[in-house]
Amino acid sequence: MNEAALTLEGWYALHDFRSIDWTAWKAADDEERAVALDELHVLLQEWGSIEEAGTGSTAVYSIIGQKADFVFMYLRESLEEINQIETAFNKTTFAQYTTKAYSYVSVVELSNYLASGEGDPRQKPEVIARLQPVLPKSKHICFYPMNKKRELADNWYMLSMEERRSLMRSHGLIGRGYAGKVKQIITGSVGFDDWEWGVTLFADDPLQFKKLVYEMRFDEVSARYGEFGSFYVGNLLTDELFAEMLKL
Numbered sequence: 001m002n003e004a005a006l007t008l009e010g011w012y013a014l015h016d017f018r019s020i021d022w023t024a025w026k027a028a029d030d031e032e033r034a035v036a037l038d039e040l041h042v043l044l045q046e047w048g049s050i051e052e053a054g055t056g057s058t059a060v061y062s063i064i065g066q067k068a069d070f071v072f073m074y075l076r077e078s079l080e081e082i083n084q085i086e087t088a089f090n091k092t093t094f095a096q097y098t099t100k101a102y103s104y105v106s107v108v109e110l111s112n113y114l115a116s117g118e119g120d121p122r123q124k125p126e127v128i129a130r131l132q133p134v135l136p137k138s139k140h141i142c143f144y145p146m147n148k149k150r151e152l153a154d155n156w157y158m159l160s161m162e163e164r165r166s167l168m169r170s171h172g173l174i175g176r177g178y179a180g181k182v183k184q185i186i187t188g189s190v191g192f193d194d195w196e197w198g199v200t201l202f203a204d205d206p207l208q209f210k211k212l213v214y215e216m217r218f219d220e221v222s223a224r225y226g227e228f229g230s231f232y233v234g235n236l237l238t239d240e241l242f243a244e245m246l247k248l
């Protein structure tokens with residue numbers, strides 16, 4: 001019997017991680033750098049307008065460590081728009097001074113494990129707000145992809161809906177303990193990218209990422225069934241902070 005959880009999908013997501021080619025950036029003349037910064041500024045303004053119009057949202061963060069230097073996380077209504085925005089950035093002068101570090105394609109996803117079951121969820125304002133979220137402008141971001149295991153004794157996909165629901169209840173309870181401290185955006189990527197979900201967390205205090213992820217490790221859903229990819233952690237980049245980061 002097919003006991004797949006029912007999922008609701010919202011905006012499509014692209015996490016676009018880039019590194020800065022500092023050698024090329026330093027070798028550029030002042031005029032070239034000014035053009036690059038202007039174009040970047042225009043793009044950031046455009047993304048702000050899209051967010052104001054309610055047709056998408058964007059998060060811009062620096063990345064700490066050597067995996068990348070910054071990330072653009074785009075949420076848009078279609079994969080076409082996601083592709084256009086990625087290409088628009090690639091055509092900018094600034095993009096010439098960056099290299100591609102990593103990317104992740106997914107779609108905002110809610111499952112029915114803990115749903116109330118009454119009425120059409122798509123009509124509920126709180127559900128719409130979760131499917132088409134305005135990305136918080138918290139001071140920090142944490143992103144990592146994950147799977148649910150399919151190993152002999154520990155196969156998430158062989159559990160009954162009721163077993164999974166009960167496990168997800170415990171997961172949700174731990175998460176609720178971080179209300180107001182960490183905001184999670186879960187994006188599904190089965191059929192889109194190399195892992196099954198993207199986990200994007202936002203917080204003003206980065207230690208809350210560590211505490212939440214650590215606590216979840218002891219919960220059965222993560223302890224028994226979770227498999228995790230690389231972690232990326234970063235700091236909010238406003239227009240000014242981005243310019244500051246690129247100043248020589």
Ligand code: VOV
Pocket residue numbers: 005109110111112113114146148168171172174175176178182183184186197199212213216217222226
């Ligand atoms: C910030 C806290 C937080 C909260 C409140 C929270 C709650 C919930 C609820 C209520 C639900 C189910 C219904 C829905 O909303 O879809 C989920 C769903 C999910 N979660 Fe979660 N999660 C959090 C946080 C949170 C974290 C930190 C992780 C990473 C796990 C870890 O070990 O590193 C995670 C993962 C997921 C995933 C992959 C799914 C989809 C699983 C599936 O099989 O479909 N999640 N999550």
